[in-house]
Amino acid sequence: MTIVITTHGSTGDIFPLIRLAIALQNSGHTVRFATSKPFRPDVEAAGVPFCQIPPEWEKSELQYWMGRLQKLKSPVSQLKEMYRAATPHLEAIIDAMEQVIDGADCLVSSYLFPINKAIAEKHNIPFVSYAFAHNTVPSRFYPPHEFPRLRGLPDWLQLRWNRFCWKLGNVVVDTAINTTISRAFKRKGLPGVKDFFSKSAELVLVAVSPGLMRPRIKLHPRFQFTGYCRWQYPKSEEAEAEILAFRGEQEVPIITFGSMVYDEPEKIMERLIQAWPSDKKLIIQPGWSGFKVPAKAVNILEVGPMSHDQLLSHASVVIHHGGAGTTASVLHAGKPHIVVPHIGDQDFFSAEVKRLGCGIKARKKTWPEKLYSKVCQIEKEPSYQKSALEAQKILLGENGPLEAVHQIEAFLEHRSHLIGDFLNPDEEF
Incomplete structure (x- = not known):
């Protein structure tokens, strides 16, 4: 299968997906890695085909925007600022991604860029989201990070509160992104972002340790804890x-x-x-x-x-x-x-x-x-x-790259069955 991997950001966003790309190649798949120019040397040094997509930033420009993000305290404000930085380049990004995914069997994207889901759906390509942190995994049994827990109150009240908080979080994040990207998306005939937390993709790879960090409660099967994917520079x-x-x-x-x-x-x-x-x-x-x-x-x-x-x-x-x-x-x-x-x-x-x-x-x-x-x-x-x-x-005792590959392969093999489960409008978290 041909699998496209895409993300933007710093090395913390790029290196884990480089490791996933290597694991997919070792399992016999063809991989294309789509990201911005500063990371071409790292991607190619790992032996992964590189596809350049906008913006045409240098490393100094990435550092500039990272500095701006650090001045904002709210994660929602940070997310909105990130998309504001991308807005002048958004249509070019969409055009480039549509070329990169031509003939692909699957698109894997960092969870920070749910806009890629719309591009994949337009071309009827399965979409997989890759999450670096497990605080984005919703459940009725806990609220989103930084929301208060109603400890000591009746269970039924806690469950309703938690569910309400996740729904509110979806609305707030979706609105923040959509108010930034709406014009560019409309010009490209794409729908806006919907359900950032709860339905960001049919399969969400949560790339943290299941042994250390997976909650001991029932989660929706779309969220699969794989373990870490880590790529390193060669030893010096x-x-x-x-x-x-x-x-x-x-x-x-x-x-x-x-x-x-x-x-x-x-x-x-x-x-x-x-x-x-x-x-x-x-x-x-x-x-x-x-x-x-x-x-x-x-x-x-x-x-x-x-x-x-x-x-x-x-x-x-x-x-x-x-x-x-x-x-x-x-x-x-x-x-x-x-x-x-x-x-x-x-x-x-x-x-x-x-x-x-x-x-x-x-x-x-x-x-x-x-x-x-x-x-x-x-x-x-x-x-x-x-x-x-x-x-x-x-x-x-964990092997994140191999488990991630198994999850992607299983998802693609059984997708027709999984879609019926994942898109059930009456489902809970």
Whole structure:
């Protein structure tokens, strides 16, 4: 079968789907990976055919928009801003996607881009959504993240409240997207977005650990927890030698903030240096943050892009932003976490890390000053390391890429039967 995979965003959005593409190719399928120009080298380095789609942005423009999103506190506002950025390019994106999916048997898209569902349906191509976080999976047994739970009240009232909240969430998100894209979609003869949470696709691959994160309650069968799909840069022997020479025999705290952007990275760096003990070593992977370690900070090592598995093997504790991909990497490394949420679902993942007993949370506004005390808290309490190793053991028994391939193959094989179940208008979550 020919399967098209598409997404936009940062490496956290691209790398998991690269791993899925590799797994599909290894299973004998033909794959086309459609995304923007900055990720061509990564996709092609993985041996996956690359299809370029608009916008014609450079990496600096992606960083600009990520910085803008971080200034918005509401996830709905962030989603609307993301679509506002895409609006001038939307018709070109639709035209390009229609060419890419010509002759395809299936379209797989990040859940953040439900507009692709309309394109797939127009061409009668099965559509699969790929979710990086499980807080988008609706159920009558809990409300959406950040909605209050009516704990202690009668079960019937809690169930009705939860269901109402998910319906309200659907309306709010659908409206936010549709008010942004409606003109472009009308010009292309496409319907708007509907039921972002509950019916985003006939099959939704929830790419997190089923052993660690799947709720122990009944969920609609369209939501399948597959486990993580993780693609890594090749191991760098040069970086390995540099890190070992720096840290010696002792593992050290590591900061990695992925695609998070800072307006004044120099000031953040200076605050960290002033608060961090000069005799305590630290490794920083700046990512998109703009952090630069000055020469005077001889106890701090700056490293560039490299495999998370390689880098985190040197960590005593990992300080990160709580992105889905980075959280997965730290869990796979069996290391304790200090999560500094910046945007979107990162606060949700910080809560998950705390629930698993693997780490703690720090506030974005004060993390440079508070970091040393947080690291001491982790290093003095062995339960965090113990819980992290227990989580790692569960992950070693899962194979997210293979399970995702099985789910896609089963869905396509039995689609005619599944459509009758999934499109039942009387169904609940």
